[in-house]
Amino acid sequence: MKDLQTISGWLWSTPMVLLVLGIGTVFTVWMRVPQIRRIPDMLSQLKSGGGSDRGISSFESLAMALGGRVGVGNIAGVAAAIGVGGPGAMFWMWLTAIVGAAVAVVESSLAQVWKEEVEGEYRGGPAYYIEKGLNAKWLALAYAVATILATTITGPTIQANSIAVSAKEAFAIDPRITGLFVATLFCLVVFGGMKRIGRVCGLMVPFMAIAYVLVGIVVLVVNAEHVPAMFRLIFESAFGMDSMFGGMLGAAILWGVRRAVYSSEAGTGSGAQASAAAEVSHPVKQGLAQGFSVYVDTLVVCTITGLMILVTNSYNVLAEDHSAVVQYLPGVDAGPAFTQNAIETxxxxxxxxxxxxxxxxxxxxxxxxxxxxxxTNIAYILRSHRHERTIIRVFQVVLAASILVGSFRKSDFAWSLADVGLGLYTWINLVALIPLVPVAIRVFRDYERQRKAGEDPVFRPENVGVTNAPLWDSIADHYERTGEALPAADSPMKDHQR
Known part of the structure; x- marks a missing residue:
């Protein structure tokens, strides 16, 4: 356990904070704050983007990415950030989300540029753009392996553990029964492939997010008289100006950024993999859609959790030496219990x-x-190997087994394991994004040039100096001719694309 915490500490130390905020700031400045200027385009794309037999719609891709982003980090992770970093951690979560949205726009646009067609479906993400954009296959393989490890073994443990702990506390259900139920339901959906995952996420994500936010608004309205003081506490604590939390500035920044990245996944490349599956006429269209998903995750869902906890004083804060700075809920660990208590009030x-x-x-x-x-990453490594589907199925079963095991693991172990897995592939993706800055800027400016000319942007790789994205030749031809999504995957065009 101590070894895991040590590795996690290395991966999520100050250099990670500086790298996330630094890269996000570079993209924000060079692209002239696209995450703010292009909000109308974000919303427009979610309404108009259509799917095809090869790709899912922009909204389904957004829902799939939000499915990955909106997880236990939005409840337990926010509580943990407040419990260790104090109320000021909320401000640094917000700042990371705004800056991180620019990173999400870029990595998702790059995933679209170098996407491929695999078994009749679009696939892409950091492994693909690292290999094709940097000609660094070894680094692409490292990202793919790290992501497979994180998404089949380390990541599922904390998700399953959080479900099981909450179910036990609320309904006295044995964690093993909860784990078996969740694992079975997971297999029923994921065995149906990308299309089924997209449809299920498209139905569940809006429902769960809206219901959660509405409950949070009720809590804030009931405690309206305390809201101004709560915001004052957040901002004063964020800069070490509050007398009680003045010595926690470093912890507030570290944990605010850490949990914002864990929750929003901006910079990790995860959302980019969902973006590559979408059917669009220009990469930046889906990049903007994914930038918006960071806002939904952190500025809306994470924020409502934090505000509920703070406005009702449903939290404890521990200093670095584990001494109590604030103890409003004696004996209660930072986690879902903070949110539960806030709603109970x-x-x-x-x-x-x-x-x-x-x-x-x-x-x-x-x-x-x-x-x-x-x-997606197994498909990248195997490259249409004849046993590809069988191997993918084996890994899906391993993921289901991780759900079972994670449901009765200790939560501290689960969180440390998840932090290590996420930290590994986040580092690889962030390092790879630095040399890809010029390409990302050219792709974004190509989109803006066409928008300024009053056109519906269509991507031609040669216009931005990209020569190894042949899939886009037929995509662009078709969109310019019809303005519609590509035809069925078994059409003659498929051979041309390959």
Missing amino acids: VAPGFGAAFVAIAMFFFAFTTLLSFGFYAD
């Missing part, structure tokens, strides 16, 4: 059950996204 007898149900939806859609990400 408004609706006694409702909090535990509601958080348990929310935790199930949040974590289950994350597990589905994990299944898709593992599939």
Whole structure:
């Protein structure tokens, strides 16, 4: 356990914080704050993007990415950030989300540029753009292996553990029964492939997010008189100006950034893999859609969790030496219990059950996204090997087994394992993005040039100096001719694309 915490500490130390914020700032400045300027385009793309037999719609891709982003980090992770970093961690989560949205736009656009057609479906992501954009296959393989490890073994443990713990506390259900139920349900969905995952996420994600936010708004309205003081506490604590939390500035920054990255996945490359599966006429269209998903995850869902906890004083804060800085809930560990208690202050007898149900939806859609990400990276490594589908199925079963095991593991172990897995492939992706900055800028400016000319942007790789993205030749030809999604995957065009 100590070894895991040590490795996690290395991966998520100050250099990681500086790298995430630094890369996000570079993209924000060079692309002239696209995550703010292009919000209308983000919303427009979610309404107009259509799917095809090869690719899912922009909304389904967004829902799949949100399924990965909106997970236990939005409840347990936010509580952990407050418990160790104090109320000021909320501000640094917000800042990371705004800056991180630019990173999400870039990595998702690059995933679209170098996507491939695998077994009649679009696949892409960091492994693909690292190999083709940097000609660094060894690094691409490292990312793929790290992601497979994280999405089949390390990541599922915390999702399953959080579901099981919440179900036990709310309904007294044996964690082994919960684990078996979740693992079985996971297999029923993920064995149906990308299309089924996209449809299920498209149905579950909006429902769970809206219901959760509405409950949070009720808690804030009931405690409206305390809201101004709560925001003042957040901002003063964020800069070490609050007398109680003045000595926690470093912890507030570290844990705010750490949990924002864990929750939003900006910079990890995870959402980029869902982006590559979408059917669009220009890579930046889906990049903008994924930038918006960071806002939904962190600025909406994570924020509502933090505000519920803070406005009701449903939290404890521990200093670095584990001494109590604030102890409003004696004996309660940082986690879902903070949120449960916040809701209980408004609706006694409702909090535990509601958080348990929310935790199930949040974590289950994350597990589905994990299944898709593992599939994408295994497909990258095997490259249409004759036993590819069998091997993918084996890894899906391993993921299901991780769900079972994770449901009765200690939560501290599960969190440390998840942090290590996520940290490994995040480092690889962030390092790879640095030399790809010029390409990303050219692709984005190509989109802006066409928008300024009043055109519906269509991507031609040669216009931005990309010569190894042949799939886009036929995509662009078809969109320019018809303005519609590509025809069925078994059409003559398929041979041309390959």
